[in-house]
Amino acid sequence: MTTTQNAGPLEEDLQEALSYIRPLLKGHSGDLxxxxxxxxxxTVDFHNACHSCPAISVTFAGLVRSRLMQVDxxxxxxxxxxxASRRALDRIAATLGGPAHYRPAQSTSRSSLPLLPKQPSACQPLAIADAGGR
Incomplete structure (x- = not known):
């Protein structure tokens, strides 16, 4: 990692956030x-399967950026x-229920925002409605 600031709490916090993100990406043969x-x-770089994935914008907006933006x-x-444009990324995050600080139209302090779960196992699967018995 290249940094123009002193390595310290920020770098440690970023590495902690990566410890949540990377296993999720590796589950799809990707990395970050x-x-x-x-x-x-x-600035982040995607590797392996993420590099050519058509859903990279969704992964970036809904997981990577939203998680890293929570780091002080x-x-x-x-x-x-x-x-993808900033607007498209913001719409993706809003659709996926991203933290309010990710949506520029709202002004909210970070300290009042809920954090994403620290363990991947804490994530809940999406409920899919029945498509009319088909």
């Missing part, structure tokens, strides 16, 4: 690393591999 941290802007000191999260 932090390429750089510059004045609170975190992180102002933004970017990836050169995600080719």
């Amino acid at each position: 690393t932090i390429a750089a941290v510059d004045d609170g802007v975190v 000191g992180v102002k933004d999260v970017r990836s050169s591999q995600v080719h």
